[in-house]
Amino acid sequence: MSVISSWNLTISLNTTLSLSWRSSLPSRAIFPRPKKTRTLVVLAIALGAKPTVLVSEKLGDAGIQLLKTFANVDCSYNLSPEELCTKISLCDALIVRSGTKVTREVFESAMGRLKVVGRAGVGIDNVDISAATEHGCLVVNAPTANTIAAAEHGIALLTAVSRNVAQADASVKAGKWERNKYVGVSLVGKTLAVMGFGKVGSEVARRAKGLGMQVIAHDPYAPADRARAIGVELVSFEEALTTADFISLHMPLTPATSKMFNDEAFSRVKKGVRIINVARGGVIDEEALLRALDSGIVAQAALDVFTEEPPPQENKLVRHENVTVTPHLGASTTEAQEGVALEIAEAVVGALKGELAATAVNAPMVPAEVLLELSPYVALAEKLGRLAVQLAAGGSGVKFVKVTYASARGPDDLDTRLLRAMVTKGLIEPISSVFVNLVNADFIGKQRGLRLTEERIVLDGSPEKPLEFIQVRIANVESKFASAISNSGEITVEGRVKDGKPHLTKVGSFGVDVSLEGSIVLCRQSDQPGIIGKVGNILSEENVNVNFMSVGRIAPGKQAVMTIGLDEEPSRDALKKIGEITAVEEFVFLKL
Ligand SMILES: NC(=O)C1=CN([C@@H]2O[C@H](COP(=O)(O)OP(=O)(O)OC[C@H]3O[C@@H](n4cnc5c(N)ncnc54)[C@H](O)[C@@H]3O)[C@@H](O)[C@H]2O)C=CC1
Numbered sequence: 001m002s003v004i005s006s007w008n009l010t011i012s013l014n015t016t017l018s019l020s021w022r023s024s025l026p027s028r029a030i031f032p033r034p035k036k037t038r039t040l041v042v043l044a045i046a047l048g049a050k051p052t053v054l055v056s057e058k059l060g061d062a063g064i065q066l067l068k069t070f071a072n073v074d075c076s077y078n079l080s081p082e083e084l085c086t087k088i089s090l091c092d093a094l095i096v097r098s099g100t101k102v103t104r105e106v107f108e109s110a111m112g113r114l115k116v117v118g119r120a121g122v123g124i125d126n127v128d129i130s131a132a133t134e135h136g137c138l139v140v141n142a143p144t145a146n147t148i149a150a151a152e153h154g155i156a157l158l159t160a161v162s163r164n165v166a167q168a169d170a171s172v173k174a175g176k177w178e179r180n181k182y183v184g185v186s187l188v189g190k191t192l193a194v195m196g197f198g199k200v201g202s203e204v205a206r207r208a209k210g211l212g213m214q215v216i217a218h219d220p221y222a223p224a225d226r227a228r229a230i231g232v233e234l235v236s237f238e239e240a241l242t243t244a245d246f247i248s249l250h251m252p253l254t255p256a257t258s259k260m261f262n263d264e265a266f267s268r269v270k271k272g273v274r275i276i277n278v279a280r281g282g283v284i285d286e287e288a289l290l291r292a293l294d295s296g297i298v299a300q301a302a303l304d305v306f307t308e309e310p311p312p313q314e315n316k317l318v319r320h321e322n323v324t325v326t327p328h329l330g331a332s333t334t335e336a337q338e339g340v341a342l343e344i345a346e347a348v349v350g351a352l353k354g355e356l357a358a359t360a361v362n363a364p365m366v367p368a369e370v371l372l373e374l375s376p377y378v379a380l381a382e383k384l385g386r387l388a389v390q391l392a393a394g395g396s397g398v399k400f401v402k403v404t405y406a407s408a409r410g411p412d413d414l415d416t417r418l419l420r421a422m423v424t425k426g427l428i429e430p431i432s433s434v435f436v437n438l439v440n441a442d443f444i445g446k447q448r449g450l451r452l453t454e455e456r457i458v459l460d461g462s463p464e465k466p467l468e469f470i471q472v473r474i475a476n477v478e479s480k481f482a483s484a485i486s487n488s489g490e491i492t493v494e495g496r497v498k499d500g501k502p503h504l505t506k507v508g509s510f511g512v513d514v515s516l517e518g519s520i521v522l523c524r525q526s527d528q529p530g531i532i533g534k535v536g537n538i539l540s541e542e543n544v545n546v547n548f549m550s551v552g553r554i555a556p557g558k559q560a561v562m563t564i565g566l567d568e569e570p571s572r573d574a575l576k577k578i579g580e581i582t583a584v585e586e587f588v589f590l591k592l
């Protein structure tokens with residue numbers, strides 16, 4: 001047996017937490033409700049009540065029909081921010097496009113009911129992801145169905161600005177015939193810099209090559225071999241700026257890309273460059289672009305997106321004669337909208353059912369097969385967390401938690417993110433009013449000052465099972481059940497999965513064996529005959545069914561820890577009577 005990572009490995013509690021799930025997991029583990037409403041919601045769904053999905057922007061019909069097979073669908077377009085906040089507390093899911101701002105206020109107004117936000121498109125800059133995560137709300141998007149539409153729109157604008165199509169059209173419609181004024185420039189042989197070489201950027205590049213352009217791309221995160229495969233050279237930002245005749249923007253709006261095209265950037269471009277933006281308005285400093293257009297540094301710009309949408313009437317960029325504009329039409333083809341609607345409807349319905357969310361934005365994926373295999377260990381992890389925290393004496397302040405995973409599998413073969421989230425859930429929910437799920441576990445843990453570290457132990461043997469046991473230890477605390485403190489001085493509980501069910505197999509330094517169902521009584525007594533019978537009698541007098549009982553002792557005739565699994569909760573009186581048995585030195589009642 002070897003320990004392959006040490007307690008020093010502090011898992012960063014602010015990393016985005018993993019998550020995906022299946023209906024085989026208990027639904028409350030997936031989308032737990034605030035305590036008062038949880039039971040009702042689960043019950044309502046069990047009785048066949050449909051969840052409610054609010055669609056706040058036009059969505060393709062195929063998507064709406066799919067949603068209707070599973071949910072009540074409320075299509076309410078053009079809601080004001082106040083109206084959205086009012087409606088949202090009655091909705092389990094919200095589907096938006098780029099026109100709805102899903103702000104922190106929206107999540108706060110949802111009062112814990114909103115489980116999923118579906119973005120019917122790619123860019124999620126209109127959704128406050130941190131607020132979603134903090135509120136345990138999953139965000140999913142539809143990242144693939146509009147790629148081609150956006151790329152084609154980029155190419156449409158590229159050709160339009162090279163040949164003054166929009167301006168010439170307006171001129172003819174105004175009764176003029178200005179053939180000399182609208183002489184354009186050719187694309188063939190010109191250099192196009194694609195900024196952001198992702199899905200849309202690479203499709204634009206492919207098409208531009210077909211038009212005979214030299215294509216370079218700037219993307220700090222794109223693999224060079226993917227670029228090479230379509231004959232594109234990845235270059236620095238500087239090189240892209242200084243060599244391009246056309247620049248097409250395809251990066252997401254993030255703090256790093258915000259106003260990436262500013263006075264400084266425009267001061268380095270080739271005079272007469274043409275710029276196309278089908279990404280997000282915010283990646284350009286619009287004031288700086290206006291200056292660059294007025295000074296002739298930028299010959300033309302084509303903008304599908306704006307910092308503020310729709311842009312104000314008086315927006316000088318929109319009215320500029322060298323600017324071609326479209327009203328955020330990149331994704332607006334019949335084909336893309338049907339595709340996006342289906343993609344998002346499937347993702348939202350799946351998430352509401354508790355299935356894997358392949359396009360989760362605030363919850364990295366755990367593959368379906370991994371999840372299926374881990375499912376009983378997920379339940380075990382939560383229950384161990386629940387037991388450990390209930391064993392801490394009041395006022396101890398649980399802070400340092402160590403989770404050990406013992407397995408015969410290699411260290412890279414076990415994704416512990418899910419298990420870590422469930423231990424966190426088990427540790428926090430019994431002692432607070434917050435609800436913890438796989439989306440917000442790390443955030444809530446960090447917020448509450450939990451320092452959770454993980455350790456892997458590699459066991460010899462055949463790696464059939466993903467895990468042999470999970471151990472949860474809480475350091476630097478007193479316990480209300482002294483025997484739960486192991487030789488290392490920590491509250492220690494350890495469990496295994498037996499016949500698909502979680503079992504408690506160790507408390508402190510005592511080996512025990514009890515199925516983790518219902519509730520349990522832990523009892524330390526001096527090892528002597530008759531104790532089990534006495535405890536059993538007290539419980540049977542109360543009609544409390546014992547589902548499991550085990551006794552672990554240090555040595556014959558010394559001390560023993562009796563673990564009793566109960567179907568019902570015993571009365572205070574019964575617990576008092578157990579405590580009064582002479583040989584019983586301490587006992588504790590724990591809810592699972
Ligand atoms: N106008 C419209 O209707 C549409 C607009 N979009 C916009 O286009 C963006 C790109 O979409 P996809 O290609 O599907 O996303 P993607 O995620 O496949 O590609 C984005 C690329 O940008 C790169 N990137 C990130 N930071 C960068 C930086 N600082 N400099 C250069 N590159 C950077 C990433 O590495 C990635 O390769 C979306 O985020 C969205 O805002 C997408 C679809 C339709």
Ligand SMILES: O=C(O)C(=O)COP(=O)(O)O
Binds near residue numbers: 097121
């Ligand atoms: O998918 C995207 O990122 C888009 O910008 C498309 O926006 P839309 O859904 O058309 O409002």
